[in-house]
Amino acid sequence: MLDVDSVAHSGGWQRFHAAEKACFGLGCLGVALLAPAPGGGLVVAVAVLLLITIGPARVAPRLLLRLGLPALGSVAVSAIVVLVDWGAGPPSAAGSRVEAAAALTGRSTGAVACLLFLGTTIPIGQWAAGSRAVGIPDPIVEVGLAIHRTIVVGAGLVGSLDRAARARLGYRDARTALRTAGLVGGGLLGRLYDRDVRHDRAVAARRGTGEPPVARIGPPSPVRLSAAVMGVLVVALASWTVVR
Amino acid sequence: MTGLVATGLEYRYPDGRVAVDRVDLEVGPGARIGLTGRNGSGKSTLLLLLAGLVRPAAGTLSLDGAGPAVGGAERSGWRGRVGLVFQDSDDQLLAPTVRDDVEYGPRNLGLPADVVAERVDRVLALLEIADLAPRPIHALSLGQRRRVAIAGVLAMEPKVLLLDEPTAGLDPLGTAALLECLDRLHRAGTAIVLATLDLELALRWSDRLIVLDEGRVVEAGPPDVVLSSAHCARLMGRGPAILAVGRQLRAAGVLPSGENLPRDLDQLLFWLPEPPKREPRVLTLR
Structure with missing residues (x-):
């Protein structure tokens, strides 16, 4: 089992409905991409990473770093590509693109944090059941x-x-x-x-048809779903407040 | 202190569960140590720790008084001196042919080609698989793959050999051949730690048996004593039939109280009274 699956299966977020976690995670992902860059994305990243490490999942920071490192490495490479002027002649630093690189880094870091939240809180079985439930x-x-x-x-x-x-x-x-x-x-x-x-x-x-067995899930609790939406709104408000 | 010494070894899985909990272990030169316990009790993880393949959360390791440094060549040196044969031979066999695979470790040690060839020939002969040398790995039976996996580790000439359930899935003759190989290694002075769920094997083969439960050592000592303990019976069931018969023989006064309980079938048969001889019946055909 992958480390990310292991954490999702054993963590304290198991008791929450997949829809609640998806609503919060995807909502925060939207905020990370839409909030003013780079501060908005970084605020989302900090909020979500804190939630993963000190929230019900209690994912060890070292493990979280290991899980996120490949994606963060990709973000760093992308930022360098933006920062460097690859035009004619030898590559050189492009000072005018610092803002764009910072925006890319902020948004991508926030997005990576949100994907880590989704990965470490929703086991694959819940993903499949949830996807079917919403008509995929x-x-x-x-x-x-x-x-x-x-x-x-x-x-x-x-x-x-x-x-x-x-x-x-x-x-x-x-x-x-x-x-x-x-x-x-x-x-x-x-x-x-x-x-x-x-x-x-x-x-x-076993006379299987190739279709993997997937657990069925009931509807989420309206109260908790509302709490997830409120959580996203709080993160969004914090992002805009900090940046402005 | 000579040999492999582990003190207070601890390991936790990424989700925080304890896999190995404050284990102390001494493997002297030429020792034959059995390691048993239920599935998930921490046997394989303990072997990985001893081989320096996972980093302990706490505790120390040393071989002949020197410990493995964290990372780098020192650590690699450790792995050359403490060899691990994995439970699944398929995980261990990397190269396309038997000879290539057995050469893999010695070549990584940076040995000259003639030394590598000499070592490989010697190990293949020791394990009686010289005829398999040119064959592709995927064409081997399970027992043959197991022996090739052992050969690949032995070619590095480790001081301590760790084996993770080496007889799992082998037929009785394959098991007997493997144990014969281990006996030859033992006679040559290699210390061996063997993790197994086969209690009869543990009784017959080991000089000292350790029982793990939830990562902790719960019993350790001579195998007949350990396997006769109530604690071990609770964890592992009734234990080998040979021990039970030996205890009956002792209770009946056939086996003197000063004698050790029998540990294999030959020892048991030695103490069993011979059945009364019957006169052959002659049938007359009319």
């Missing part, structure tokens, strides 16, 4: 679930292969690391295919 067609939900399953299996396999390679000093220096990366990558494709074939056989053996 079954094939789309199933494709999403299949992609998720492939990522989970792939991540598990990469983790196991990587650990086994480290046990035999596979990353001792650059040369061995390159060789190990090739072996792990090559091994992963074959193993993923093998797992998929075995999974298909197991599903067929």
Whole structure:
């Protein structure tokens, strides 16, 4: 199981309805993108990250950093791309684009925080059930679930292969690391295919149709849903107040 | 202190659950230590900690008095001296052929090609799989893959060998062949820690048995004593039948009280009274 799934399944947000969490998370995402940049997005990021770490989920900050680091790295690279003048001649810093880079960073950081909130509070089963409940067609939900399953299996396999390679000093220096990366990558494709074939056989053996079993969920509590909407409004108000 | 010494080892999962809780362990040179406990009791995580593959939340590790440094070559050196055979051989076998895979570790140690070749040949011969050397990994049976996985670790010449449920899924002959390999390693002076759910194997093979429950060591000592304890019975069930029969023999006065309880079938048969011989019946056909 991925760390993000593990946290979503075991955290204190389990007792809230998926619709309440989605309403809050997606609402904050909207605020992060629409609030005046860069301050608005950063305020949303701080508010949401505080909620994840000291709220019912109690996600350890180090784990949260690990989960968000790839996305934040992508944000940093994007900001650098905006900041640098890639025109004719050697690349040089473009002072006039600092504001645009800051806006990009602020909004993206807020958005990453909101996606982390959604990921660490809503387990995949609730996502699927919720998506069906709001009328998203079954094939789309199933494709999403299949992609998720492939990522989970792939991540598990990469983790196991990587650990086994480290046990035999596979990353001792650059040369061995390159060789190990090739072996792990090559091994992963074959193993993923093998797992998929075995999974298909197991599903067929149980007369499965290929449709994954998904829990059904009832309607959310109107009071809590209203509280989620209020939460979004509070975050939005804070964002505009701090920035203005 | 010589050998592998762990003091107060602790590990928590990312969600905060305790996987290993203040474990103290000593693995002297040439020791044969069994590790058992229910599923999820922390056996595999403890082996990963001992191999230096996950970082403990607390506690210390040392091998012959020197501990692993955090990260870098020192840590890699640790992994060369403490080898781990994973539960699932498929996770461990990376290279396309048996020889390539067994070479993988020694090559990572930076050894010259002739030394690598000599080590690989020796280990393949030790595990009696020299004939498999050119074969592709995917064409091997489970028992063969298990032995290749062990060979890949042994080729690094570790001082301590950690095995995570090495007999799981093996047929009786495969298990016997594997135990024979382990006996050869033991005679050659390698210290071995073997995690297993097979209590008969733990009784027969180990000199000292440790029982884990919820990450804590709850019993440790000679395997016949540990497996006879009420605590172990509550956790793991009735235990090996050989021990139960041995206790009956002792109660009946057949096994002297000074003798250890039998630990394998041969020892048990030694103490069992021979059945009365019957005269063969002659049938006359008319």
